[in-house]
Amino acid sequence: MESSVEVLKDLDALVDRAQFLVCAELQTAIAQRGQFTLALSGGSTPKPLYESLAQQDLPWDKVHIFWGDERYVPANHPDSNEGMARRAWLDQVPIPAEHIHPMPTQDADPAVSAQLYEQHLSRFFGGKEGGSADEIPALDVVLLGLGDDGHTASLFPQTEVLNVCDRWIGVGNRGADPRLTFTIGLINRARCALFLVAGQNKRPALQAIFSKDANSFDYPARFIRPEGKLIWLLDADAGEGLKIAS
Secondary structure, three states: OOEEEEOOHHHHHHHHHHHHHHHHHHHHHHHOOOOOEEEOOOOOOHHHHHHHOOOOOOOOOHHHEEEOEEEEEOOOOOOHHHHHHHHHHHHHHOOOOEEEOOOOOOOOOOOHHHHHHHHHHHHHHOOOOHHHHHHOOOOOOEEEEOOOOOOOOEOOOHHHHHHHHOOOEEEEEEOOOOOOOOOOOHHHOOEEEEEEEOOOOHHHHHHHHHOOOOOOOOOOHHHHOOOOOOOOOEHHHHOOOOOOOO
């Protein structure tokens, strides 16, 4: 695993750097494999990145968009990750509709929706649903955020989904609210896992994540160790005073 941590002066600089990295990975992926696969995250930090990408002249016909997690609400709900990304970015560019792959949230049982999305991924990538490690698809970039409790995607501390190792999509629970999420195994197959972290409220979680002895079940972002690159982009408020254990 190739790992790096960059502390940028502010959120604008973080967004600029994230845009550069995403576009660089896009160019590499298209040159090598003819398409670019990107999994989006929710929350407030990636929104300006999406707005910035909407202004770029990119080969949209070769881009496929997925989601790393989703709140269990309709796409038109204010809390929907899909809805936010569509408004900020996807509705503004000529990306083919069939290249947008949202997580389904219509079924009464989130576990059914998780299985449906896994089946969709399996068909798209030509793999075997819930297969062995070498059959898990490798997305080019998985965008990730960080909660002040150390969660990423919808992998929350001390929840059952952290133990799932035979599925690609799981159900993460935040209290009584279910969410769909990439499992640790699927994220860790990424060619590039890119964390975007802003705000001083993230400092305690970051310090635990980069320490030697914190419990990963308490800070699930510690589980993210992709086979490809792991890049942390922090703004100065989040990165101030961070000590990284060697």
